[in-house]
Amino acid sequence: MRTKKICLGFVLGALLSLAATVHAAASNPDLDFYKGKTVTYIVSTKTGGGYDTYARLVARYMQKYLPGSKVIVKNVPGAGHIIGANTIYQAAPDGLTIGTFNTGLIYGQIVGQEGIQFDLNKFSWIGKANSETRVFVVGAKTPYKSFKDIMESKSPIKMPSSGVGSEDHNETVILAAALPANFQVVPGYAGKEAEMAILRGEVPAVLGSYTGLSGLIAAKEGRALMQYGSENGIPELNGVPHINSISVSPAGKSMIDLVNSIDVIGRLTAAPPGMPAGRLAVLREAYKKALTDADLIKDAKKYNLGLDPAYGEEVQRLVAAGINQSPDNLKMLRQIIKTD
Amino acid sequence: MEVWDAIWAGLGGAVSWPAFGLMLMAIPIGLVIGIIPGMGGNMGLALLIPFTFGMDPISGFALLLGMHAVVHTGGSIPAILFDTPGTGPNAATCIEGFPMAQKGEAGRALGAALTSSMLGGVLGAVFMALVIPVVRPMVLSFGPPEFFMLAMMGVAFISLMSGNSILKGLMAGGMGLVISFVGMDPQTGVVRFSFGILELMDGINIVTIVVGLFAVAEVIDMGIKGGAIAHSKSPNLKGSGVMQGVKDCFLNWWLVMRCSVIGNIIGIIPGLGGDAAAFICYGHALQTTKRRDEYGKGCVEGVLATDAAHNSKEGGALIPTLAFGVPGSSGMAILLGAFMILGVSPGKEMFTEHLDLVFSMVWVLVFANIIAVAICLPLAGTMAKITFLRTSVMIPFILVCGILGSYLTTSRIGDILITVLFGVIGYGMKKFDYARGPLILGIVLGKIAENALHVSLNLYGMKFIFEPIAFVILLITLATVFFPVYQSYARKKKEARK
Numbered sequence: 001m002r003t004k005k006i007c008l009g010f011v012l013g014a015l016l017s018l019a020a021t022v023h024a025a026a027s028n029p030d031l032d033f034y035k036g037k038t039v040t041y042i043v044s045t046k047t048g049g050g051y052d053t054y055a056r057l058v059a060r061y062m063q064k065y066l067p068g069s070k071v072i073v074k075n076v077p078g079a080g081h082i083i084g085a086n087t088i089y090q091a092a093p094d095g096l097t098i099g100t101f102n103t104g105l106i107y108g109q110i111v112g113q114e115g116i117q118f119d120l121n122k123f124s125w126i127g128k129a130n131s132e133t134r135v136f137v138v139g140a141k142t143p144y145k146s147f148k149d150i151m152e153s154k155s156p157i158k159m160p161s162s163g164v165g166s167e168d169h170n171e172t173v174i175l176a177a178a179l180p181a182n183f184q185v186v187p188g189y190a191g192k193e194a195e196m197a198i199l200r201g202e203v204p205a206v207l208g209s210y211t212g213l214s215g216l217i218a219a220k221e222g223r224a225l226m227q228y229g230s231e232n233g234i235p236e237l238n239g240v241p242h243i244n245s246i247s248v249s250p251a252g253k254s255m256i257d258l259v260n261s262i263d264v265i266g267r268l269t270a271a272p273p274g275m276p277a278g279r280l281a282v283l284r285e286a287y288k289k290a291l292t293d294a295d296l297i298k299d300a301k302k303y304n305l306g307l308d309p310a311y312g313e314e315v316q317r318l319v320a321a322g323i324n325q326s327p328d329n330l331k332m333l334r335q336i337i338k339t340d
Numbered sequence: 341m342e343v344w345d346a347i348w349a350g351l352g353g354a355v356s357w358p359a360f361g362l363m364l365m366a367i368p369i370g371l372v373i374g375i376i377p378g379m380g381g382n383m384g385l386a387l388l389i390p391f392t393f394g395m396d397p398i399s400g401f402a403l404l405l406g407m408h409a410v411v412h413t414g415g416s417i418p419a420i421l422f423d424t425p426g427t428g429p430n431a432a433t434c435i436e437g438f439p440m441a442q443k444g445e446a447g448r449a450l451g452a453a454l455t456s457s458m459l460g461g462v463l464g465a466v467f468m469a470l471v472i473p474v475v476r477p478m479v480l481s482f483g484p485p486e487f488f489m490l491a492m493m494g495v496a497f498i499s500l501m502s503g504n505s506i507l508k509g510l511m512a513g514g515m516g517l518v519i520s521f522v523g524m525d526p527q528t529g530v531v532r533f534s535f536g537i538l539e540l541m542d543g544i545n546i547v548t549i550v551v552g553l554f555a556v557a558e559v560i561d562m563g564i565k566g567g568a569i570a571h572s573k574s575p576n577l578k579g580s581g582v583m584q585g586v587k588d589c590f591l592n593w594w595l596v597m598r599c600s601v602i603g604n605i606i607g608i609i610p611g612l613g614g615d616a617a618a619f620i621c622y623g624h625a626l627q628t629t630k631r632r633d634e635y636g637k638g639c640v641e642g643v644l645a646t647d648a649a650h651n652s653k654e655g656g657a658l659i660p661t662l663a664f665g666v667p668g669s670s671g672m673a674i675l676l677g678a679f680m681i682l683g684v685s686p687g688k689e690m691f692t693e694h695l696d697l698v699f700s701m702v703w704v705l706v707f708a709n710i711i712a713v714a715i716c717l718p719l720a721g722t723m724a725k726i727t728f729l730r731t732s733v734m735i736p737f738i739l740v741c742g743i744l745g746s747y748l749t750t751s752r753i754g755d756i757l758i759t760v761l762f763g764v765i766g767y768g769m770k771k772f773d774y775a776r777g778p779l780i781l782g783i784v785l786g787k788i789a790e791n792a793l794h795v796s797l798n799l800y801g802m803k804f805i806f807e808p809i810a811f812v813i814l815l816i817t818l819a820t821v822f823f824p825v826y827q828s829y830a831r832k833k834k835e836a837r838k
Contacts, residue, residue, distance in 0.1 A: 076751075164526060187526045187795075218687060
């Protein structure tokens with residue numbers, strides 16, 4: 001009797017575990033697909049630098065959660081991330097090509113920039129790793145004590161930008177129209193030259209990412225008067241007002257929302273459009289597991305990389321909110337950031 | 341007195357364990373990265389930074405600076421032997437270095453380049469220490485108007501670098517200028533000369549061009565002529581002339597010294613860049629030499645000038661990085677990031693409270709430069725022998741080396757085509773006696789000049805010419821252009837009177 005029961009138990013157990021195995025296999029053909037496959041992660045910049053570092057970190061940990069796969073990083077630089085984004089967009093949507101590029105391409109798509117062969121609305125969004133806090137910094141010797149002084153300035157405030165059509169240029173002119181503020185943009189300051197211009201006193205102010213400008217602020221050569229983008233406070237910026245606390249017109253508000261949303265979607269990962277739903281789900285799951293992996297978090301800390309992840313549909317929604325502006329807004333934005 | 345304490349404390353830091361050991365490890369890495377075309381200091385930093393986590397600051401920057409300081413030392417070696425610059429700034433070394441190799445003086449060129457880069461590096465570090473008290477006014481007095489005038493001063497060198505025909509030199513320089521316009525114009529956002537090719541939107545990288553213009557062109561030439569790189573057997577293959585090169589460096593100590601100081605100053609001023617430093621020093625050497633006829637045909641002075649410049653600018657570039665948190669070059673930007681991870685925060689305190697740290701860096705630069713050359717010099721003689729090999733052996737090697745360099749620099753297949761195209765152009769220029777230096781000069785200075793002019797006009801209008809320092813540079817440029825004209829006029833007049 002007893003043996004019978006045990007036998008029954010065994011049989012039942014075996015059946016159950018078999019069912020479980022069958023179930024697992026049946027529900028994850030898309031995960032099994034990755035066994036023995038190579039996934040290419042495209043980075044739209046050269047090796048070294050922020051995008052590359054994030055990409056290599058994400059790729060390493062996604063490989064861990066796509067069992068049996070190999071995730072390799074390929075750098076496809078050029079034309080301000082456009083070539084990389086085009087390459088990802090045009091890749092076969094089989095889940096073996098994913099990649100990263102600058103969210104600032106939203107501006108390019110809005111004005112129909114030359115060379116763009118993608119529609120950001122159609123990418124299969126996988127996730128984003130960070131949000132960027134950006135700051136408005138004035139030189140330590142300038143008379144401006146608060147952002148209110150900037151907005152009330154009668155004389156134009158010269159603002160350096162790397163060049164017409166670049167992300168920082170677009171941001172400067174959009175904020176000038178949205179706030180509004182009396183900015184006069186001086187293009188031609190590539191990279192760190194803008195900060196030198198602050199030191200030399202050629203221009204009173206600059207805007208840029210906190211990571212980029214933290215050296216200037218730490219050296220007490222510049223004062224942050226306003227922050228925008230991510231609201232996840234950086235301790236060093238405590239007491240610096242966020243742009244959302246400035247009251248502006250409704251049209252201005254929607255433009256500021258656009259700028260903020262672009263900065264919030266930092267270090268994104270996307271796949272080509274038209275992915276099979278199951279495979280996209282697997283990639284999103286692997287991305288989510290990677291970004292919540294305790295070792296990745298530890299590594300990010302070591303490399304001094306901020307983390308503020310969001311996943312799948314939420315990123316899709318954020319991007320859509322950025323691009324899908326009202327016709328009036330679009331017209332206005334095109335006016336502001338046109339490149340001729 | 342305090343400064344002396346800091347110097348000694350800095351020395352103590354630099355020779356402490358494990359910092360010194362790490363630096364010894366870093367030096368060969370830097371040399372190899374420099375020798376491999378297309379791999380530069382930035383890539384080296386990106387590779388090494390992960391190893392610095394958890395290190396104390398001195399060990400961390402002994403590793404990073406030790407590597408970074410000697411990259412250009414290594415980069416001159418392929419420039420002299422194969423006409424393929426290891427890094428961008430080494431492009432200038434090709435101009436005199438390779439013709440020296442062709443004359444059978446590769447050993448002498450290597451000896452001169454290595455010794456000069458060592459002296460440049462050491463003098464650069466010392467000069468960096470000396471200018472600490474006046475760093476602020478020095479760095480901040482150079483803005484867009486001064487950049488523009490410095491670029492114009494460089495343009496004036498075209499006439500000196502033209503060889504036999506000034507007209508041909510000007511044509512080459514003009515072509516360089518046009519090539520520098522390729523890509524997106526920052527002032528208007530308009531893409532110029534891209535022919536609809538997206539990859540050209542960023543412009544053409546200088547290494548892509550130089551490898552074609554020099555290395556590939558040389559390969560074509562060698563393929564046609566046969567023989568070896570060195571056309572004549574070196575008179576003393578045994579010693580291979582390395583010691584002669586070392587001696588040259590000390591015989592021309594005053595030139596090396598001046599170029600070190602110029603290179604250092606250009607390093608201190610962010611915005612001109614290392615490529616410009618080497619070329620401006622080459623132009624300076626040309627301008628002040630008594631042996632102008634020998635230039636372009638393998639004059640050791642040219643090698644001395646360029647190599648002193650690119651190592652001395654590293655010390656200079658540290659200054660704005662440490663003093664203001666504004667890096668003087670892209671490599672320094674990566675270093676700054678690493679410093680901040682290591683807990684070294686930039687700012688005025690660096691030069692007051694943490695002066696010993698600064699001096700540790702100075703010492704690391706000094707040691708790294710000396711040790712790197714101590715490693716390379718004994719090998720230089722053997723390396724020089726490569727230039728006596730048959731071309732059929734050398735051609736595949738140089739082609740692979742050059743094209744790999746071109747590809748590694750930008751990671752774009754299309755750039756290999758550009759390199760080959762410039763190879764054909766370079767061969768044509770060589771055959772029809774157009775100097776290639778002015779072309780490179782046009783490319784290097786074109787972007788700086790155009791941008792600086794736009795920004796200056798935007799900020800100050802036409803008045804920018806009268807910014808004091810800019811105006812002085814303009815006067816010097818005008819003097820250097822018109823003085824020879826006046827001289828020859830006076831000479832003719834004198835002869836006519838006779």
